[in-house]
Amino acid sequence: MISENFEPEIHTFDVLESTNSQLRKMALEGAKEGTIVIAHSQSMGRGSHNKSWHSPYGGLYFSVLLLPLSPKRATDLTIVAGVALAQAVKQIMPKSADIGVKWPNDCLLNWKKVGGILCENLGARGRGLCVVGIGLNVNVPNSDLESFQDGPFPATSMMLESSGGSYEMESVREILVTKLFTLYRLYHEEGMEPVRYLWEKNCPLMNKRVELRESGWERGGESLGVHSGVVVGLGDGGSLVLEDVRGGRREFFSGVISCYWP
Numbered sequence: 469m470i471s472e473n474f475e476p477e478i479h480t481f482d483v484l485e486s487t488n489s490q491l492r493k494m495a496l497e498g499a500k501e502g503t504i505v506i507a508h509s510q511s512m513g514r515g516s517h518n519k520s521w522h523s524p525y526g527g528l529y530f531s532v533l534l535l536p537l538s539p540k541r542a543t544d545l546t547i548v549a550g551v552a553l554a555q556a557v558k559q560i561m562p563k564s565a566d567i568g569v570k571w572p573n574d575c576l577l578n579w580k581k582v583g584g585i586l587c588e589n590l591g592a593r594g595r596g597l598c599v600v601g602i603g604l605n606v607n608v609p610n611s612d613l614e615s616f617q618d619g620p621f622p623a624t625s626m627m628l629e630s631s632g633g634s635y636e637m638e639s640v641r642e643i644l645v646t647k648l649f650t651l652y653r654l655y656h657e658e659g660m661e662p663v664r665y666l667w668e669k670n671c672p673l674m675n676k677r678v679e680l681r682e683s684g685w686e687r688g689g690e691s692l693g694v695h696s697g698v699v700v701g702l703g704d705g706g707s708l709v710l711e712d713v714r715g716g717r718r719e720f721f722s723g724v725i726s727c728y729w730p
């Protein structure tokens with residue numbers, strides 16, 4: 469368990485293929501809970517759904533080793549990290565009204581994607597630890613985000629959404645790591661309930677109608693589909709709960725919110 473005055477062991481690199489892959493290697497060699505790996509850029513940054521994560525200089529890319537409350541609860545850590553990410557961006561950009569989380573692993577700024585989380589479970593060989601990777605577009609210029617403008621939540625960076633220019637990377641990282649460890653301690657002391665409350669409070673899609681495409685839908689997976697419903701909150705294990713027009717509720721464990729009605 470991580471104490472209040474915990475000082476994480478931080479390993480900083482200029483370029484890595486992926487901070488998640490590097491930390492995974494270190495964890496299997498014995499790295500401790502709370503260890504952090506940072507890279508100023510990544511040559512093979514990884515995102516969710518087997519996508520790559522474009523990682524030029526100007527973004528914040530780091531991974532941290534965390535322990536879920538039980539081996540089956542790794543998805544909790546995505547939720548913990550998502551709330552920390554939204555809280556950190558809010559603290560750094562207090563004048564921006566629209567900052568929040570989007571299920572399952574995104575941080576939105578003015579309804580555009582500014583950051584994401586990739587949580588990977590190391591299983592028994594990794595002593596139950598998970599690698600939680602966070603990517604945040606801090607000072608990424610427009611030219612680096614041009615190919616990510618499609619869909620309902622185009623990519624952006626903090627710098628592009630602010631009138632005041634670029635941000636000091638070190639202090640963004642410090643604020644984010646502090647928020648993350650504070651929430652992580654809360655999670656270990658009081659469980660998922662207070663984290664779920666904070667997530668729902670920080671979710672701009674709460675009570676809005678969305679369309680959700682279950683993972684595997686494109687490949688015609690059996691019983692998978694495209695569903696529409698009103699977001700009523702998070703279920704146990706980090707699922708998303710949607711309510712249909714007849715008032716029926718259903719939990720979804722993986723997928724992408726492909727559309728929303730403001």
Ligand code: BTN
Nearest residue numbers: 486513514515516584585601603
């Ligand atoms: C997503 O939104 O798809 C998740 C993106 C996660 C990117 C981060 S950057 C640091 C860490 N290392 C990686 O290779 N991926 C994560």
